[in-house]
Amino acid sequence: MILLPFMISGLMGGLLLLRILKEPIKMSSFLFLGLALSIGLGCSSLLTFYSFVIFNTFNPKGILLLHFLLIVFLCIKLNIVIKPSTIPIAHLGQTLVFWTIWIVFFFVIWTISKHHPFGEWDAWAVWNLKTKFLVADGTSWQDIFRLHWHTQPDYPWFLPCLNAWVYSVTQKDLALVAQSTSVVFAVSMGILLFAGLQRYLNPYVALLASGLLITNRSYIFLATAQYADIVLAYYLLAAYIVFTLIMQKENKNFVCVYGLSLGFLPFIKNEGIIISLLLLMIFLLTIVLENGRALSFKKEMALKLLGFYCLSAFATFLFKIFLAPPNRDITFTQLSSLPTLFSLERCQLIIQSVIAELFNPQWEFLWIFLLFMLIVGWKKYFLNENKFLLLFFGLYALVVFVIYLLTMNFDLSWRLSRTVPRILFYLLPSILFFSFYVHGRRIS
Amino acid sequence: MTKRPQKILTSWQLCLLLALLILAHNLIILKTMYLQSLIDLRRIKFLEPGHEHLDFKDFLGGAKEIGFLTDKDMSAEKNDGQFLKAQYALAPLLLDLNNPNHEFLIIDPTSIFSALEINQDLKADFVHVNGFNKILAQRK
Numbered sequence: 001m002i003l004l005p006f007m008i009s010g011l012m013g014g015l016l017l018l019r020i021l022k023e024p025i026k027m028s029s030f031l032f033l034g035l036a037l038s039i040g041l042g043c044s045s046l047l048t049f050y051s052f053v054i055f056n057t058f059n060p061k062g063i064l065l066l067h068f069l070l071i072v073f074l075c076i077k078l079n080i081v082i083k084p085s086t087i088p089i090a091h092l093g094q095t096l097v098f099w100t101i102w103i104v105f106f107f108v109i110w111t112i113s114k115h116h117p118f119g120e121w122d123a124w125a126v127w128n129l130k131t132k133f134l135v136a137d138g139t140s141w142q143d144i145f146r147l148h149w150h151t152q153p154d155y156p157w158f159l160p161c162l163n164a165w166v167y168s169v170t171q172k173d174l175a176l177v178a179q180s181t182s183v184v185f186a187v188s189m190g191i192l193l194f195a196g197l198q199r200y201l202n203p204y205v206a207l208l209a210s211g212l213l214i215t216n217r218s219y220i221f222l223a224t225a226q227y228a229d230i231v232l233a234y235y236l237l238a239a240y241i242v243f244t245l246i247m248q249k250e251n252k253n254f255v256c257v258y259g260l261s262l263g264f265l266p267f268i269k270n271e272g273i274i275i276s277l278l279l280l281m282i283f284l285l286t287i288v289l290e291n292g293r294a295l296s297f298k299k300e301m302a303l304k305l306l307g308f309y310c311l312s313a314f315a316t317f318l319f320k321i322f323l324a325p326p327n328r329d330i331t332f333t334q335l336s337s338l339p340t341l342f343s344l345e346r347c348q349l350i351i352q353s354v355i356a357e358l359f360n361p362q363w364e365f366l367w368i369f370l371l372f373m374l375i376v377g378w379k380k381y382f383l384n385e386n387k388f389l390l391l392f393f394g395l396y397a398l399v400v401f402v403i404y405l406l407t408m409n410f411d412l413s414w415r416l417s418r419t420v421p422r423i424l425f426y427l428l429p430s431i432l433f434f435s436f437y438v439h440g441r442r443i444s
Numbered sequence: 445m446t447k448r449p450q451k452i453l454t455s456w457q458l459c460l461l462l463a464l465l466i467l468a469h470n471l472i473i474l475k476t477m478y479l480q481s482l483i484d485l486r487r488i489k490f491l492e493p494g495h496e497h498l499d500f501k502d503f504l505g506g507a508k509e510i511g512f513l514t515d516k517d518m519s520a521e522k523n524d525g526q527f528l529k530a531q532y533a534l535a536p537l538l539l540d541l542n543n544p545n546h547e548f549l550i551i552d553p554t555s556i557f558s559a560l561e562i563n564q565d566l567k568a569d570f571v572h573v574n575g576f577n578k579i580l581a582q583r584k
Contacts (some may be wrong), residue, residue, distance in 0.1 A: 018522075070582040108474065108478050110581055111478060111481050111482065111485075112477055112478060112481050114481060114485050115481055115484065116486075116490075116491050118490065118492055120494055124493050124532050125493075125529075125532060128532070129528075129531065129532050129535055132532070132535040132536060133535055133536045136535070136536035140536040143536060143538050146538060147531070147538070148527070148528075148531065148539070150520060150527075150528060150543055151528065151531065175492070200492075205460065206461050206469060208460065209470060211467050211470075212463055212467055212470070213465055214472055215467060215470035215473075215474045216470055217470070217473050217474070220477070234576065282487050358573070364466065364469060364470055364473065365466055365469075366466065369459075369462055369463065372459070372462065373459050376455040376458070376459065377455055378461075379457075393563050402545060408519060409520060414520075416519045439455075439456050440456065
């Protein structure tokens with residue numbers, strides 16, 4: 001029962017994916033599920049948000065109606081011939097074995113997640129608290145903006161709205177709702193990573209890479225801590241996988257899926273705004289520099305990307321411009337103190353914190369392994385589209401570095417100790433995908 | 445002419461071997477975590493954050509916003525004070541930190557003497573004092 005809203009979202013995402021891609025698609029059931037969930041859960045969160053704007057209160061029937069209308073619309077508009085199966089019969093047994101593995105992982109992670117049923121500190125103080133306001137009667141949802149600034153009232157609402165959607169279908173205890181959302185994302189991340197790599201590598205190697213992630217104890221802890229970081233990580237990974245699909249010229253409409261995924265990112269966390277803008281910029285740069293394509297084709301790709309990005313990012317625009325208070329984490333008002341903020345001591349502190357976290361035993365050698373992969377095959381990271389994917393990590397690291405330097409309202413070392421593990425956590429699935437993609441893929 | 449020595453493992457194969465070792469190591473830890481969880485879930489009762497303030501709900505009537513007064517360190521770095529826990533437990537009620545201009549006030553003092561000191565200017569009645577030394581006061 002608790003999984004029913006995720007299934008409805010998955011169905012909606014699947015229909016939308018088929019509608020966007022138009023042509024009959026050849027993709028594994030794992031990749032289809034991973035991408036359908038990313039689109040579907042994003043749409044569910046946005047529809048829930050719009051329901052507050054429309055009805056000015058929590059209206060479970062209204063939220064269900066919006067979902068129903070979208071699904072009916074997609075069913076009517078769907079004019080695609082779906083092939084009965086894209087899985088060759090010879091691989092059916094193998095696929096069933098993989099599905100069984102993921103189901104086992106789901107139950108294992110579900111059990112472990114019961115260790116923190118209310119989530120960790122920031123999860124209940126920031127995200128679950130907002131869900132409580134959203135699902136209360138009347139106009140309590142607007143009181144979120146009057147909450148104390150320690151609860152980050154300016155943070156966008158992807159996760160609280162998604163939890164409100166799950167609650168509106170199931171009417172279950174909010175702690176169980178938040179726990180199930182985190183477990184669904186934690187396991188789907190493994191499936192999506194596996195599916196993304198399976199297109200380029202031997203399926204057992206893809207399983208090995210995703211196994212490294214999903215069995216890592218720090219990953220399990222942070223993924224089930226009910227933070228929005230797991231959602232951010234999921235959409236970043238989806239964007240990376242879709243980027244590679246576009247580069248392989250699989251289906252030109254994947255650019256629309258890419259735009260949608262990027263548009264969801266700003267609604268998850270403030271970091272998502274930077275991530276989406278960087279990925280948007282890098283993609284535009286890639287198509288501008290791509291040889292052998294007509295200018296009209298490049299224009300069409302850019303327009304599709306920007307159109308779908310605006311479609312899903314519109315909720316964040318509404319939220320940030322008309323509803324949310326300004327962010328207090330960083331400030332540009334006291335410009336006179338900027339020279340003190342950009343001190344060598346602070347730079348060293350940031351670099352030391354990141355290095356210490358990379359070698360933290362809690363990660364079970366995973367970051368050391370990824371650094372090893374980078375060192376032994378560093379040349380491959382600069383080939384073809386890889387250099388663009390690498391460029392994102394470089395630019396994002398630079399932006400995060402500057403944001404840390406601009407920290408004023410908190411003690412920097414305290415902030416680093418709280419946030420560096422989480423930044424590494426949400427980058428980890430994409431870096432794992434990227435590293436295995438770079439090393440394992442045969443470049444023709 | 446010297447013959448170039450043949451590699452035993454390519455860099456990719458070496459990466460896969462290391463990945464396998466890490467995965468095996470992870471699976472051992474995962475098994476321990478899973479079994480430990482099964483044991484803990486039978487033994488430990490997990491309490492909701494802010495459960496220390498839940499009993500105040502019965503006294504607040506239809507209040508929409510109340511004050512939360514404390515002499516504890518409420519800086520962002522030390523926000524392990526009880527304020528956010530109380531906010532979470534009593535939501536969707538709004539808590540106003542260190543603003544005494546409300547009918548109902550939760551007082552979270554470091555000691556009973558500091559509670560009396562906080563209340564000196566307010567002259568509020570203590571409606572309820574619970575076992576966690578949290579006080580609900582009401583101003584007339």
